[in-house]
Amino acid sequence: YVMAHEAAEFQTHVFLVLVFPHYARFMCWDWSGVIITEKVHFSNPSYVEFFWQFSHTSPAARGIDTTVTEFPHNHPAAVRAKRSLNLEEGDQLFGVQLDARGHTYMFNCPTYMAVGSPLGRSTCVFNAYCVETGRLVLLKDTWRVVSPTQNAEHMIYEQLKKHSVRNVCTCKEGWDVLD
Numbered sequence: 100y101v102m103a104h105e106a107a108e109f110q111t112h113v114f115l116v117l118v119f120p121h122y123a124r125f126m127c128w129d130w131s132g133v134i135i136t137e138k139v140h141f142s143n144p145s146y147v148e149f150f151w152q153f154s155h156t157s158p159a160a161r162g163i164d165t166t167v168t169e170f171p172h173n174h175p176a177a178v179r180a181k182r183s184l185n186l187e188e189g190d191q192l193f194g195v196q197l198d199a200r201g202h203t204y205m206f207n208c209p210t211y212m213a214v215g216s217p218l219g220r221s222t223c224v225f226n227a228y229c230v231e232t233g234r235l236v237l238l239k240d241t242w243r244v245v246s247p248t249q250n251a252e253h254m255i256y257e258q259l260k261k262h263s264v265r266n267v268c269t270c271k272e273g274w275d276v277l278d
Contacts, residue, residue, distance in 0.1 A: 109163070109164035109167040109193070110162045110163065110164055111129065111159070111162055111163070111164050112127055112128060112129040112162040113127075113128045113129075113162050114126065114127055114128075114153065114161070114162065115127075115128065121140060121141065122138040122139055122140045122141065123138075123139050123141070123146060124136050124137075124138060124139065125139065125149060166195055166196075167193050167194070167195050168193065168194050168195070169191065169192075169193055169194075170191075170192040170193065170194050170205060172188070172189070172192075174192070176203075176205065176228075176230045177192055177205070179228070179233065180192055180205040180228035180230070183228045183233070183235055184205075184206070184207060184226055184227075184228055184235070186207055190207055191207065192205045192206070192207060193205070193206055193207070194206070194230075195238075201231075202229055202230070202231050202232070203229070203230040203231065204227040204228065204229055204230070204236065204238055205227060205228045205230060206225035206226065206227040206228070206238060207225070207226075208225075223239075223240045224237060224238070224239050224240075225237070225238040225239075225240070226238075236271065237268075239252075251273055252270075252273065253270045253273020254273070256268065256269075256270035256273075257270065
């Protein structure tokens, strides 16, 4: 269920409730693992409190990736983006603002999705349309490992290009989406 949920929506984490005959366990999944509560008996006020709090909290706290927005069909750039991406008029467009220049990238369904496990980096690749430049780009979305000993992928591509390594994609830019 977690994999299906993560594959169907832009999520940062997923809540799951396992219900047994006399108790439940709450689970919170993200790409690094899962946290599972102790047994919560149905008579415990915190059982109902969880659902009340969950229904009254922000979308980000519920796990919605708020860095991805849904573009309305009548958005000025939507027609151009759909034409460039070979989409139908009714197809939904999403967007994300990634770089320091404020460029917005519009996209539809991923062309590649590595969601075979509820854990991992959840790599998705999209054909995307840059609203400001009108160019088509390949947009790769992944939950990268942030470590002082590990370079970001776009920095590795830059080093490969600098050393004239053949058959390597040209990476125009790379950014971390920080919220």
